[in-house]
Amino acid sequence: MDKRGLGRGLNALLVGTAAEDVARNVREIRLDSIAPNPMQPRTHFDDGSLSELAQSIREHGVLQPVVVRRLATDRYELIVGERRLRASRLAGRTTIPAVVQECSDRDMLLLALIENIQREDIGPVEQARAYQRMASDFGMTQDEIAKSVGKSRQAVGNAMRLLALPDAILGALEAGRITEGHARLLVPLEPAMQMAALDAFVSRSLSVREAEAVVRNLRRGESGGRGAAPSRLEPADPNLASLEDQLSLTLGTKVKVRSSSDGGGAVTIEFYSPEQLEGIVERILRQP
Template sequence: MRDYVARFFGGGKPSEERVSQEKEKVERIPLDHIHPNRYQPRRAFEPEPLDELARSMANFGLLQPVIVRPLTPAPSDEYELVAGERRLRAAKMLGWTDIPAIVRKMGDIEAASLALIENLQRESLNPLEEAEAYSELMRLYDLTQEALAQRLGKGQSTIANKLRLLQLPDFVKQGLAERKITERHARALLPLKDDARLAAFYVDMLKGGWTVKETEKRVQRLLEPKAKKLRFGKAIPRDLRLAVNTIRQSVHMVEESGLIVDMEENDEEDYYVFTIRLPKRPQQKRS
């Protein structure tokens, strides 16, 4: 993996830290001597896959050692995990006291790269964690989106769309991380720049269970300039005024019942036009 990282990011900013080329060997290291990886991009670990891994390790042992690096100052019998977070967690679940590990002397940049790339290759990150991993790799190696996309074998638009998720406010990020919304739902919210407006819209979206397409349409409609209400001069007959007010009051009553109503008023040459839109699957307004 070390050679892979060097080849992978060879075009980025040269590292000022040189790693040891000593021959690697597998050691058994006590679990309580291994500290968490500060560069671990994954924040959430699904319990079911972790249980499956633990059962496999119980039956067949650990097929691939974890990778650790010595903590400074040396000499020290304390280590930081570089790769193998799930294996380490599974070992703790099984009550193991130690775990097979490869000890590597490496600097911060290589340690971060190994952790990030391992998770990206496994495709086990949620969209937000993936975005944070891309952002960190770009920072570590001074890469553009295009350069990172080339090294990962992905389209630049894929990288750009993931990175845009980092612009969302924390409550939307949390919903995405907890799978309350999909990545496409989250991207649909990006045009809403006002946090207060977005918060109200977000609550309505969750309560209504809107599809991505419906969310996109509602965002677009919210951002469109509101049509002005019709203004009537004194020459307008009283009966017509009464009819218009009755329409408005009826729409208001429907809105008061909790449904979302979209109404536009337009003054055309021969008619006053009222366009009223109700969703086929009515959505409840935020209480």
């Protein structure tokens, strides 16, 4: 399958004329003959949502076929359609309409990811882990991932950077205790500051805007609490601290701004991998 076509999504696979449907061999396949997709990037399925879909299937049937690939005679493996498959079982069906499609392992993962992204209900951590799997298992660059799923390179890079956060923070994000916006604020911080900020976000039920103020205060405290001897570069004043925060959020990494007595100063931008550096440079060059 040509990766360039994947950004258009599943419609390119499933929508067509009646003749095309026949050519693609849409058929009723027994549910017990379909194995789950071992590359399914989604790990959580809401029980309430599945129950609603099951009720719809009882009343109207399965409106869109699942996509499978053949393993052996009368044995198949799911490519996309996990929710429809699960809901069909809940609805008491024994068969489901399916399209039999030739598919490599690489495309199987990509198609499963695209299906979930297009439904816009996959969690940010699951999405980031799926992107990371595409990079580690298949050697794809962020550019290739972005083109395959119809996203910008910046969106893919921002998602993958969430995986640098500690498990406790990722767990809070998955559980819905914080949002992706909260999590992004924590990426540039030192580990101890990340946990302090997380505690404040959750215990005080802060909005993202309120959380930005907490991060600002924590970073000011970090600047003022160091015991190093004074140097020619003075600690950032409140205006520069605000600028640091804006730059950190824009670039997705820790940025330090220091001024000197003669009106000059220095801006330090941290990065932790060559790909992150490329992303930072791209974002800087794109600014008007």
